[in-house]
Amino acid sequence: MEHMLQPLDISTIFGNALDNAIEASVKLPEEQRLITIKGSRIHDLQIIVVENNVLPGCEVPAGTSKEDTFLHGFGLTNINAAVEKYGGSCSTKVENGMFRLKIVIPVESAS
16 A cells, blocks of 8 residues: 555546536536535545535436547546555445545554
8 A cells, every 4th residue: 555645646536526526517507516525634544525416316427428438437437446546445425416425545644
């Protein structure tokens, strides 16, 4: 397990999470668009939560909604791969019109 997140992995995590959230948000009326990113450290864990409103009936995506399925649909897979390199994990869920991506990554003790 590496101890410090590499710039490419940080870009992969946040770039894909934001791309997905923006893509879902533009399908909503402007007044319903909301993206929230929270980061916190709890003991030896870095917690990152990205939330965004979604259309009613939306479920956790399996792939892409875009026509070009060859070049799209890898965002969550790439996020998960980057997080797993550091011994972390990801979870996703849709609840009450909100998509939630939760990332947990072990970090070194602050001592």
